[in-house]
Amino acid sequence: MARNIFNQPPKDEKESAAPSPTMQKTAKLPGSVGGLRDSLREITANSIRDIEPDQIDMDGLRDRLVLEDTSIDELAESIRKHGQQVPIMVRPSGQPDRYRIIYGRRRLAAIRKIGGTVKAIVRTLDDDASLIAQGQENNLRLDPSFIEKSLFIREMQEIGYKPGVIQDALGLTRQGVSNHRVVIDQLPDGLVQLIGPAHGIGRRQWGDLAALSGKVDLVNSAKEVIAALPDDTPSPERFQAVYSACSHKARADKKPTNRGVTSVVKNESGDTVGTLTVDQKAIAIKIAKKDNPEFGQWLEERAEAALLQLFDTWRNESGSGS
Template sequence: MARNIFNQPPRNETESGAPSPTPPKAAKLPGSVGGLRDSLREITANSIRDIEPDQIDMDGLRDRLVLEDSSIDELAESIRKHGQQVPIMVRPSAQPDRYRIIYGRRRLAAIRKVGGTVKAIVRTLDDDASLIAQGQENNLRLDPSFIEKSLFIKEMQESGYKPGVIQDALGLTRQGVSNHRVVIEQLPDGLVQLIGPAHGIGRRQWGDLAALSVKVDLVDIAKEALAALPDDTPSSEKFQAVYSACSSKARSDKKPPNRGLTSVINDENGSSLGTLTIDEKAIALKVTKKDNPEFGQWLEEHAEATLLQLFVQWRNERGSGS
């Protein structure tokens, strides 16, 4: 599911399929010359550069369900008025004069709307370090929703990242990662795309919705429920509408308990002899002694023998008919 949402290339590859570059090892120079060169390299690696947006590839794992939304327009307007206040981070690509995004996808999208260059920190990081930097920076600036983190975790695991890297990227414990993964694995494909990030909706609520998947078709009900909402309905309200519709459907589909079929047995004169109740679990014959005291007494004395006689008769008829 996460791959369909993020639609990103596998780790260790650029959009063109080339592997991530390995930082070249610098030749060591003696004395103060070597130290000066190392210092200059460190300053350059952490300096802020002005880069053309079309030189930056939007690859890697994404941790947002929605990138092109109204918030991008608002951010673009802010940058138009006040300039870019916070740089993005990129790393060199295998192709000359090209870079791969580490974090700052929303800022890059906004600047592409505004026009001009983007301020970026260029760092030579491997895939693990890039992922950790991306996760930690985004958690600090705009905390992803529970379901976005869940999808991000699933994507990282399927891409082969180690548990420790995933935990560091999102600042979660091992149990925290497990809690997210358990929920996302229960949700059917396509449901999260319909609802969206749903900020403010936590693990318990998503877990309750996931539990309904064994009772009703969540995706079909979600499509019907969301079709009745305005297009600009906030994602969290979409979740509530879907959960309410799925819960109602699950309750209505629940079969009422079978209380059994009861019939009155009358004699030839129409007087009641008793009642016969049949359900899925038992057959019950009830004779009220108050209405038929003598018959009730006789039946009490002969009930066991009569039942055995009926059983023998059934067995004989079963045997003769086989």
């Protein structure tokens, strides 16, 4: 079960500052007054603050492939008309009056487009807790696509996050994390960035595309396909176009099976004597006994000697020696 990271006591500089004399006196009061004090502190800790966007650093792990797209413009227009309905979450930075984003990157990008302050919850969380909060909030609000989760997992693993933290962040089992990583490791660098997040395209489809990497240059093929598409082509459609083109190319490049060339050998009367089949691997002489049973019986008795005689003739004519 994911850890409860939303009820941790605040540790930012305002809450952790030395208590005032009034607060010291209140701290000595027993019973209901002390409970009221704790409740007020909790309300303060959970209050939403208005923060200037330029005070917030967009650091940490990227869980989205695209931030500057039409969905950001639509979100910005919605916030302009109706206001910011859902706060983002930040944590104090090491610098005064600066914060680091935990989640809400799309909302922050939208507000930066239209101007104004950002409504934000401030929490003092460590890296693990921040990562879990980021992953869980994104899963609840706008589920990242399969390939976005795969990239997120790879980046978390490369940085050194523990398996349990990664599983909590995305709500995946250990096997689920492994399934995402297997696919992303098979895809060449740069391919996902060309296609985009491709919402609705799952593990099997990405896996099928990855399987073509040994037969087709996926990146260059994707560049050619996407260059021919309209600029506003949705990411899932870009994926389908790339996959279709690469699949077709893989089939076209596959060498056809060489079944050889077969010719019918006939005598001077036009009767079929047998067939001769030649391919890159063998020469086959076939005599159908039903067509000429007597000749077939005769050849069967002499075939080995006849083949050796032909071999000796070739050797003498070619000068291959004895």
